[in-house]
Amino acid sequence: MYYLSAITKLHVMKFFKYLLVSLFTFMLVIACGGEEKKKEEPKKVKIGVQKEIKKKDDNVANVVLTANDSMQYNKKEIRVKSGQKVKLTLRHIGRMDINEMGHNFILLKLNVNADEFVAKAATEQANGYIPKDSPDIIAHTKLIGGGEITVIEFDAPEPGVYQFLCSFPAHYATMHGKFIVE
Ligand SMILES: [Cu+2]
Structure with a gap:
């Protein structure tokens, strides 16, 4: 059992x-x-x-701009149409710190002297090198460091050839281009 x-x-x-x-x-x-x-x-x-x-979004111009650790944007020219809403994405594809290799995108009004503008912007470190209440700016992103991304939206201004640039000290020489509104 x-x-x-x-x-x-x-x-x-x-x-x-x-x-x-x-x-x-x-x-x-x-x-x-x-x-x-x-x-x-x-x-x-x-x-x-x-x-x-x-x-x-036919009325939206999607612009993707990259910036690297060698003080370069990937575009020398941006084209949009008047009346369009511009959605601009700035991507820092580098790895460097914001204090060493920060980048921004600033779209200047027509007939602004870019050299004078960047000289003034260089003194505005606390504000990401963007002069406060500047009458010279149509639109701008914030300053970003390696690996970061920022997006802004603004209305395309009247037709014309505008200038865009990065206002981080000494970047303007290589980081600028034409923003063409058709
Ligand atoms: Cu820059």
Whole structure:
């Protein structure tokens, strides 16, 4: 009797062990499957939203400007149309610190002397080298360091050829370009 019950117990335990293992596997499969489904759903939603934005935003000029650790923008010329809303993204693709290699984007009004402007801006370190209440600026981003990104929106001014630049000390020489409004 003792042996018999011991064998039965052993069988019962084995049975439960298998049951537990298969139950665990089953739940794992469900859990993983569920996660995959969850991950897929937001993607679908995102694609839908992006398409909608593209359709709506014909009046928006999306400009992406990058700046690196070698005092360079990736663009010498930016073209937009008068009446458009300009959404400008400035990305610092370098790694250097904001105090060593900070960059900004400043769009100057027509007929502003850029040399004089940057000389004045260089004294405004506390304000990210952006002169406070300056009458010379149409739009500007803040100063950013390596790896950072900043976005501004403004209305494109009247048609004309404007200048944009970075006002971090000594950057103007290589970091400037034409902002052309057609
Ligand atoms: Cu700069």
